[in-house]
Amino acid sequence: MDSKHSEPSPLESLPVELVRLILSALPDVISLQTAILSSPTFYRPFVRAQSAITSHVLLQQIDATVxxxxxxxxxxxxxQTCDETDRLELVREFSRKSLGDKAMLPKTWPLQExxxxxxxxxxxxxxxxxxxxxxxxxxxxxxxxxxxxxxxxxxxxxxxxxxxxxxxxxxxxxxxxxxxxxxxxxxxxxxxxxxxxxxxxxxxxxxxxxxxxxxxxxxxxxxxxxxxxxxxxxxxxxxxxxxxxxxxxxxxxxxxxxxxxxxxxxxxxxxxxxxxxxxxxxxxxxxxxxxxxxxxxxxxxxxxxxxxxxxxxxxxxxxxxxxxxxxxxxxxxxxxxxxxxxxxxxxxxxxxxxxxxxxxxx
Known part of the structure; x- marks a missing residue:
């Protein structure tokens, strides 16, 4: 009996570079996350370039000045939620490091962040x-x-x-x-x-x-x-x-x-x-x-x-x-x-x- 093999989808036959371009063109990070979780066709090309792709999509969605x-x-x-004394110290530390010093943002972003x-x-x-x-x-x-x-x-x-x-x-x-x-x-x-x-x-x-x-x-x-x-x-x-x-x-x-x-x-x-x-x-x-x-x-x-x-x-x-x-x-x-x-x-x-x-x- 001849075995029947399903034909690969057109997406599966695309070059990796083209799939990455498609992912990079998505309008927002949630769409990117949905795409890579929907199919290995998207996930595999994403993994080796995830920081670059994620960062590109994030900056398309949110202006760099914001x-x-x-x-x-x-x-x-x-x-963390804690008692009053510790909370006060947490807020002071956050204000000093994050607001006062204006820490430099990373050039690339992990997907979770x-x-x-x-x-x-x-x-x-x-x-x-x-x-x-x-x-x-x-x-x-x-x-x-x-x-x-x-x-x-x-x-x-x-x-x-x-x-x-x-x-x-x-x-x-x-x-x-x-x-x-x-x-x-x-x-x-x-x-x-x-x-x-x-x-x-x-x-x-x-x-x-x-x-x-x-x-x-x-x-x-x-x-x-x-x-x-x-x-x-x-x-x-x-x-x-x-x-x-x-x-x-x-x-x-x-x-x-x-x-x-x-x-x-x-x-x-x-x-x-x-x-x-x-x-x-x-x-x-x-x-x-x-x-x-x-x-x-x-x-x-x-x-x-x-x-x-x-x-x-x-x-x-x-x-x-x-x-x-x-x-x-x-x-x-x-x-x-x-x-x-x-x-x-x-x-x-x-x-x-x-x-x-x-x-x-x-």
């Missing part, structure tokens, strides 16, 4: 789109018939702020009062005031999204009285993946997909308190009273050297007559944070003419 922030967030997620970064990036990218769609339709922007699109630099800026949110969440997820009181030294001092105000914009965006899921409609008065509630702050503590699941996965039921044992009413002020501590209580003069040298000292060098002046100029415009003890997360600037004022390019700010008149706090 990657340091992504790595920080993933690294912070791996900090790239997958961890790529999984988080899915939520970062999704929330970046939602943030832009929500804020770019708020006054002073004109209502648009279709969703306005951020520029690439604006989108990357939002990505960095979202990664910063996730990093903070992991560093201070079990923060006792001692950690919070020291948060200026541990975390916020490594960022400029306008970068910390960007994080404040993200905080307010998430707080409003949580409240919308809870009560359907949020007036300014309701937002003002509930933003620091234990319920809202405990929900923000869930992080990007948890917030996505809680807000969007089960419409109308914010509590359906929470982790087991989650206590949403325990005393907690999380990022709200942290942003208050981002200010220096010893600065008793206003921004416009400071010399250029003093301004540079208290605004601080940004963690990311933004090539666009929009965020810095917007922040200076908003805080020109404010004392240094109120340079971040000021209540009178909440209306500005609603449209994400420190996250846009200078051309967009000039286009709406918002910087032409002095800011009038409410």
């Amino acid at each position: 990657l340091p922030d992504a790595v920080l967030a993933v690294s912070a997620s791996r900090l 790239a997958v961890a970064i790529a999984k988080l990036h899915v939520y970062v990218d999704g929330f970046a789109h939602k943030f832009a769609a929500a804020t770019l339709t708020e006054p002073p922007f004109a209502p648009a018939e279709s969703s306005p699109m951020p520029t690439q630099q604006e989108s990357l800026r939002i990505h960095r702020a979202l990664y910063r949110f996730e990093t903070y969440r992991h560093l201070f997820r079990v923060a006792p009062d001692a950690l919070r009181l020291d948060s200026l030294q541990l975390f916020f001092r490594h960022y400029s005031t306008f970068e910390n105000e960007q994080l404040a914009c993200i905080h307010d965006f998430f707080a409003r999204a949580v409240l919308l899921s809870l009560i359907g409609k949020v007036s300014d008065g309701t937002f003002e009285t509930t933003i620091n509630s234990p319920l809202v702050q405990n929900l923000l503590l869930l992080g990007l993946e948890g917030l996505h699941n809680a807000i969007y996965r089960v419409p109308g039921n914010l509590f359906a997909d929470l982790p087991p044992g989650a206590d949403l009413f325990r005393p907690q002020s999380f990022l709200y308190a942290g942003l208050c501590y981002a200010n220096d209580s010893e600065i008793h003069i206003t921004l416009n009273e400071m010399s250029p040298q003093l301004q540079e000292l208290h605004i601080r060098k940004p963690f990311f050297a933004d090539p666009d002046s929009g965020p810095l100029e917007a922040w200076k415009w908003a805080y020109l007559e404010e004392m240094g003890m109120e340079f971040v997360f000021n209540r009178a600037r909440r209306s500005l944070r609603r449209w994400g004022y420190v996250l846009w390019d200078r051309w967009r700010l000039d286009d709406i003419g918002v910087l032409e008149e002095p800011f009038e706090p409410w």
